[in-house]
Amino acid sequence: MKDLDVFVLVAVFQEMLGWLFWPLVILVVLGLVGFVGVIVRDRGIYARRFVIAELVGVAGGFFGIWLMLTITSSQLSDIGGPIDWVLMVVIWLAGAIGAAVVAYIGLAALDSTRRSPVAQRAPPLEAASRA
Amino acid sequence: MPSIAAVSRRGLMVSGISALGAAAFGLPRQAFSQVKTKARIVIAGAGAAGLAAAARLSDRLDGAQITLIDARKEHYYQPGFTLVAGGLKPAGYTISSTASHIPRGVTLIEETVAEFDPEGRKVKTSSGRSVEYDFLIVATGLHLDYAAIAGMDTSLIGSNGIGSVYAGPEFAAATWRELSRFADAGGVGLFGRPAIEMKCAGAPLKYTFIADDHLRRRGNRGRAELIYAANNNTLFGVPIVSEKVRMLFQDRGVKVVHDHVMTAIDPARRIATFRTPQGTRDIGYDFVNVIPPMRAPDAVRNSPLPWRDGPFAADGWLDVDRHTLRHRRYRNVFGVGDIAGVPKGKTAASVKWQVPVAVDHLVADIDGKVSTASYNGYTSCPLITRIGRAMLVEFDYDNNLVPSFPGVIAPLEELWVSWVMKEIALKPTYLAMLRGQA
Ligand SMILES: Cc1cc2nc3c(=O)[nH]c(=O)nc-3n(C[C@H](O)[C@H](O)[C@H](O)COP(=O)(O)OP(=O)(O)OC[C@H]3O[C@@H](n4cnc5c(N)ncnc54)[C@H](O)[C@@H]3O)c2cc1C
Numbered sequence: 257m258k259d260l261d262v263f264v265l266v267a268v269f270q271e272m273l274g275w276l277f278w279p280l281v282i283l284v285v286l287g288l289v290g291f292v293g294v295i296v297r298d299r300g301i302y303a304r305r306f307v308i309a310e311l312v313g314v315a316g317g318f319f320g321i322w323l324m325l326t327i328t329s330s331q332l333s334d335i336g337g338p339i340d341w342v343l344m345v346v347i348w349l350a351g352a353i354g355a356a357v358v359a360y361i362g363l364a365a366l367d368s369t370r371r372s373p374v375a376q377r378a379p380p381l382e383a384a385s386r387a
Numbered sequence: 388m389p390s391i392a393a394v395s396r397r398g399l400m401v402s403g404i405s406a407l408g409a410a411a412f413g414l415p416r417q418a419f420s421q422v423k424t425k426a427r428i429v430i431a432g433a434g435a436a437g438l439a440a441a442a443r444l445s446d447r448l449d450g451a452q453i454t455l456i457d458a459r460k461e462h463y464y465q466p467g468f469t470l471v472a473g474g475l476k477p478a479g480y481t482i483s484s485t486a487s488h489i490p491r492g493v494t495l496i497e498e499t500v501a502e503f504d505p506e507g508r509k510v511k512t513s514s515g516r517s518v519e520y521d522f523l524i525v526a527t528g529l530h531l532d533y534a535a536i537a538g539m540d541t542s543l544i545g546s547n548g549i550g551s552v553y554a555g556p557e558f559a560a561a562t563w564r565e566l567s568r569f570a571d572a573g574g575v576g577l578f579g580r581p582a583i584e585m586k587c588a589g590a591p592l593k594y595t596f597i598a599d600d601h602l603r604r605r606g607n608r609g610r611a612e613l614i615y616a617a618n619n620n621t622l623f624g625v626p627i628v629s630e631k632v633r634m635l636f637q638d639r640g641v642k643v644v645h646d647h648v649m650t651a652i653d654p655a656r657r658i659a660t661f662r663t664p665q666g667t668r669d670i671g672y673d674f675v676n677v678i679p680p681m682r683a684p685d686a687v688r689n690s691p692l693p694w695r696d697g698p699f700a701a702d703g704w705l706d707v708d709r710h711t712l713r714h715r716r717y718r719n720v721f722g723v724g725d726i727a728g729v730p731k732g733k734t735a736a737s738v739k740w741q742v743p744v745a746v747d748h749l750v751a752d753i754d755g756k757v758s759t760a761s762y763n764g765y766t767s768c769p770l771i772t773r774i775g776r777a778m779l780v781e782f783d784y785d786n787n788l789v790p791s792f793p794g795v796i797a798p799l800e801e802l803w804v805s806w807v808m809k810e811i812a813l814k815p816t817y818l819a820m821l822r823g824q825a
Contacts, residue, residue: 267824271815328810329475330803334775339796340803 291357294364305367309360316355317348421449422754429510429520431500433457435465435735435821436724437526438488439742442823445490447750453492454520456512458499460485464814466735468552469590471559473597473774474567478556480814488821500527503690505717522719522749525705527687529586529725529733533679537651537660544677547654551677552594553586565674570601573610574673577659581680582618582648583702586725586733589768589780591615592622592632594676599639600773613640614670616647616661624731625786628770631799635772644670652677683726692720694728704728709784710761712745719752721745729764730784736767739820765789769809777805 270277295301324347325331335341428444430437433455441455467481489495498512509519531553533539544551545561548569552559569576576598580591595615602608615622615636622636622643623629636643647668651660658669659677681702683693688703692714695706705722706715709729714720723741725733732741744760751758764784769777779796781789790798796805819825 264819264825267819267822268812268815271818272811324807328775328807330775330806330810334773334803334806336776336802337797337800337804343804343807 287354287357287361290361294361298364302364302367305360305363308363309356312359313352313356316359317352319355320347320351323351421447422750423449424451424753426521426753427452427519428454428522428524428749429518430455430524430526431457431503431510432526432528432724432726433459433485433489433495434462434526434528434724435817436528436738436742437524438462438485438490438821439738439823440524440526440723440746441493442490442821443742443746444749445492446823447746448753451753452494454494454496454518455489456496456498456500456510456518457485458497458513460497462488463556464817466587466809466813466817468556468559469593469597469771470810471556472550472552472562472566472594473771474563474601475774475810478560481556481559490823500686502686503692505691505714505720508719520719522752523717523721524745524749525687525692525720525722525726526724527684527726529681530684531679532682533677535680536649536677538654539652539677539679543652543654548657548672548674549652549654549677550674551679552590553678562676566598566601569611569674570598570605570607572673573602573607574612575671576602576611576613577616577670577672577675578614579616579647579649579676580618580678583680583682584699584704584733585678585681587768588624588733589770591676591678593771595641596635596639596772597774598674598676599641604774608640612642614642614644616649616670617643617645618648620645625780625782625788627786627788627799628780628782631778632770635801649677681725687726692717692722699728709764710744711748711758712741712762713748721749731764731766731782734766734768735817735820736781737765739816739825740765742820763789767791769805769813771806771809772801775806776801776803777809778802779805779808 273280321344335344428451430441430453437455437457441453444451444453462483462485464481467476470476471478471481486495496512496518498514498516500510501513502511504510508521509517510523511517533541541551541554541558543549544554544558545565548565550562550565552562578591578595580588595613599608599613602611621629622632646664647661649659650662650667657673658671659675661668661670682688683703683705687693687705692705693703694700705726705728707713707722707727707729708715712721712723712727714722723745724738727741741762744762747760748758765781767779767781770780771777778799778801780798781791783789788798790796796802816825
């Protein structure tokens, strides 16, 4: 492919997603900003939230693969070579990270509606892992 | 060989995020200074090549009077026909309106070019209107010559086991209905290709593989015989690909007959007649994918523009230099897309490589410069080998494989990733190409 640079990729993704392109870009940016924001606000990662988010992430990874196979009318047996496995792993990771981030932010939002503004400012109660 | 546009776009990157945003929003890329001109440019045909050329020209020229001429209100994303005829997409997947793709500032005349007059530097439209030009880009695509097969008519598509993927979106959908019926009932499935130049030479092969796959999925492969009637002694113009297809056909149990060119069809008796070196031969079928001979549209054939001798003369292909796409006799005329009289080519992928080269030469002419842009014959074909797998075959004039992702996506390997590209990335890339952005 000629001129395969950032611009071509952006143009192609724009055509692929149509009107969804910019909302999705904004969603991804908001997700990342929100995630970082929650961690900064809480001065660490809540272990309980993190474990649940990870579990959701595992499911999200498989959902991503299922979605891709469905959209492209294909099945697992169509995997033909190493690059196909790489693509599968990338799709799984994308689905997993996306779902985990959304889950973590969601749990944090749930927690803060349950707590008073004062409690929110307090450092994490559960063993805060900064590791 | 980076085109001017590519170089300046890379230069653009340093100017950062705002430039990225501007380009992504579809604003004209102003990084290279636009050439000011009053030139009148006529583009005959608003298909893949005509629209891509119009977009690139309006990006690079300031003040040019660009006119597209095409009577067809619907634009077809033709590579999607194979997916429609494979039962994977609805006909509408391939249809959009021509008007929706016209770049800002470009005029569309919704008529056909009836006459080309390169001496007088003008074209005449179907209503008799004369349009003068300083530069002409011929992008009329090609004519599907169904009448050249005795007894064949597009009205037959979708009945009596007759399919034809090429004829258009609705015909592709009708072809799927016939193929699906065949996949249930079994019998003889007959495939093949015309003898002369054709667009997307991989399409006849893909459809054979798709038919095989549907039969297998329905547990009916044992009840069917698949025959591929090749026009000569190969299966594909690029020898290394031809050999790979031979192996795959053997693996799938597709019977190959060589040197068979379809000359007639008898829909009532379900018999196709072929010209072979040993004389004519009839083959009965329960399903047939008819692919007609392809030639230049009459307006081009009857003009002074086609080759006058050599292999491209008989069917009226445009007499252009294979590296610059410039007409060899009329220097202010270019030919891009299927109409170009160059070896291979005739895919949307080659359009993507041809258009920037022709446009670069045209703009350089206006600017009083000399362009060094050159087209190497790049053509690509995601050769579907079953639903869910394809081979990303890319090659040039010299039959070299020129993979876009060497070492990552193997060209002669049946891969899911290549199928995924065909399924979800090809149409967006095509649409971005129409906007001059890919
Ligand atoms: C079944 C099938 C499968 C394909 N698969 C692939 C694939 O997998 N990959 C790939 O890259 N390519 C594929 N192609 C090929 C690709 O679609 C064409 O090569 C591409 O569309 C060529 O663009 P073009 O502009 O030259 O012609 P077109 O897109 O056909 O446009 C020509 C335009 O010119 C107009 N026109 C004709 N005569 C006149 C006239 N006298 N005056 C004014 N206008 C005129 C027509 O109305 C039309 O709008 C496939 C094609 C088919 C049919």
